Amino acid sequence: MTEATPGQTVGPFFHHALAFPGDSELVPFGSAGSVVLHGYVYDGAGDPVPDALIEIRQADAAGVVPSTGGSLRRRGARFTGWGRCCTDGAGHYWFSTVEPGLPFFAVTVFARGLLDRLFTRIYLPGASGAVDGLVAAREDDGRLRFDIHLQGPSETVFFKFPRT
Amino acid sequence: MTTSQHEISDEIAKIQADTPTGAPLLDFAPYRSTRLRHPTKEFQQVDPEGAELLAPVFGHSDVAAAESDLTIGRGGEPIGERIRVHGRVLDGDGRPVRRQLVEIWQANAAGRYSHQGDQHPAPLDPHFTGVGRCLTDDDGWYSFTSIKPGPYPWRNHHNAWRPAHIHFSLFGTDFTQRLITQMYFPGDQLLALDPIAQSITDPAALSRLIATYDHSRSEHEWLLGYRWDIVLTGSHATYLEPSDD
Ligand SMILES: [Fe+2]
Numbered sequence: 285m286t287e288a289t290p291g292q293t294v295g296p297f298f299h300h301a302l303a304f305p306g307d308s309e310l311v312p313f314g315s316a317g318s319v320v321l322h323g324y325v326y327d328g329a330g331d332p333v334p335d336a337l338i339e340i341r342q343a344d345a346a347g348v349v350p351s352t353g354g355s356l357r358r359r360g361a362r363f364t365g366w367g368r369c370c371t372d373g374a375g376h377y378w379f380s381t382v383e384p385g386l387p388f389f390a391v392t393v394f395a396r397g398l399l400d401r402l403f404t405r406i407y408l409p410g411a412s413g414a415v416d417g418l419v420a421a422r423e424d425d426g427r428l429r430f431d432i433h434l435q436g437p438s439e440t441v442f443f444k445f446p447r448t
Numbered sequence: 449m450t451t452s453q454h455e456i457s458d459e460i461a462k463i464q465a466d467t468p469t470g471a472p473l474l475d476f477a478p479y480r481s482t483r484l485r486h487p488t489k490e491f492q493q494v495d496p497e498g499a500e501l502l503a504p505v506f507g508h509s510d511v512a513a514a515e516s517d518l519t520i521g522r523g524g525e526p527i528g529e530r531i532r533v534h535g536r537v538l539d540g541d542g543r544p545v546r547r548q549l550v551e552i553w554q555a556n557a558a559g560r561y562s563h564q565g566d567q568h569p570a571p572l573d574p575h576f577t578g579v580g581r582c583l584t585d586d587d588g589w590y591s592f593t594s595i596k597p598g599p600y601p602w603r604n605h606h607n608a609w610r611p612a613h614i615h616f617s618l619f620g621t622d623f624t625q626r627l628i629t630q631m632y633f634p635g636d637q638l639l640a641l642d643p644i645a646q647s648i649t650d651p652a653a654l655s656r657l658i659a660t661y662d663h664s665r666s667e668h669e670w671l672l673g674y675r676w677d678i679v680l681t682g683s684h685a686t687y688l689e690p691s692d693d
Contacts, residue, residue, distance in 0.1 A: 292629045341500070392626050
C-alpha cells in the first residue's frame with residue numbers, strides 16, 4: 285500500500301471556496317418529507333466553533349446510497365446524499381434532508397485548529413445497533429439535533445476505520 | 449502572543465524527537481489553536497458501512513472546465529508568477545481516482561485571501577479570487593492554472609508566517625478517504641518554522657506535501673510548472689470481507 289498524503293487543517297479562510305448555494309439543502313428546506321438535522325460545534329471550553337465545516341453522506345429514504353452527480357448545482361438535480369455546511373458565528377450547522385433508510389448519517393468534521401478531519405456518525409433516534417452517544421435527539425418541532433464536542437467531558441465519539 | 453519563533457521551534461523539536469508520525473498530531477501545542485480543538489479520547493475502531501463505503505459523485509454538471517483556471521474570468525490578469533499545478537490522485541492501492549472533485553483555495557501573490565475574515569494589510573487583487581475546482585480525468589490527473597501564492601503572517605506567535613501554500617480538498621471512492629490538506633512549494637525556508645506543517649512530525653511524510661518543480665510543464669514565456677501527486681487512504685469497498693450478518 286502506498287503511503288497516504290497527510291492531512292492539514294482547513295484553516296480559517298475556506299468559506300468563499302467551499303460554501304456554495306444550497307450546500308446544506310440536500311432537499312429544499314421545508315419540502316414535503318424533509319427533515320432538518322442541526323446542532324452546534326463546541327470546543328473543549330464549551331465555546332462554539334464558528335469556523336468548522338461539517339459534511340454528511342447518507343442513503344435516501346429507501347436506503348439507497350445515491351451515486352448521482354449534481355450536489356454543487358442542486359437545482360434540478362436528483363437527491364445526491366451529500367451535503368456541506370460551514371458553521372455560523374454561533375457554531376451552528378444545519379442540513380435540510382430526508383431521514384436515511386439506513387440508520388445513520390456519515391459525518392466528517394473540519395475546523396481551524398483541527399489538524400486533520402474527524403469521522404463520526406449521527407444515528408436516527410431509535411436506531412438499533414447505534415454507537416453509544418451518537419444518536420440524534422428529536423426536538424418538539426421535529427428537527428433532529430446533534431451537537432459535536434471536539435473535546436471535553438461530552439467529547440463526541442470519533443472513528444478510526446481499518447484503512448484510515 | 450509574545451512567544452517567539454525560537455520558542456515555538458524548540459517546542460516543535462522536542463515533540464518531533466519523541467513522536468515521529470505520518471499524520472498530523474491533533475494535539476500539537478506549537479499550533480496554539482489546537483489546544484481546545486483536539487479530541488482527547490482514543491478513536492473508536494469501526495468497520496465502515498452503508499454511506500461510508502461510497503463517496504459522493506460529481507460530474508460535469510457540477511464543475512465547469514473554466515473553473516480550473518484561476519487566472520481568467522475576473523476581468524483582467526492577476527498579478528504574480530503564473531503557475532500550473534498538476535498531478536495525479538491515487539488511492540492507497542495505487543489506483544487512479546477517476547472523475548472526482550478537486551477543490552483548491554489560496555492567497556494571492558501578496559499573501560492575502562479574498563475572504564472577508566483576512567485582515568492582513570496586503571493588497572487584494574481585483575482579478576483574483578484564488579478559488580478553483582476541477583474533476584480528475586480517467587487516469588486520475590488534475591491540473592490548475594494559477595498564481596503562486598505569497599506567504600502570509602498569522603497570530604500564532606510573534607512574527608509567525610505561513611509558508612506559501614495551496615489548500616486542497618479531495619474525495620476518493622469511499623467516504624472514508626476524504627482529505628483536506630495543503631500543498632507547499634519546494635525550497636520554502638518557512639516550512640521548517642511552521643507549526644501547521646511541522647505537526648506532521650515525520651519528515652518523509654511532510655515531504656509528501658511538497659510539490660516538485662516540473663520543467664516539462666513550464667511553458668515558454670508563459671508559466672512555471674509544478675507536479676504534486678496525492679495518495680488517499682485505501683478504499684474499503686473492495687477490501688473488507690463480506691460480513692456474516
Ligand atoms: Fe492558508
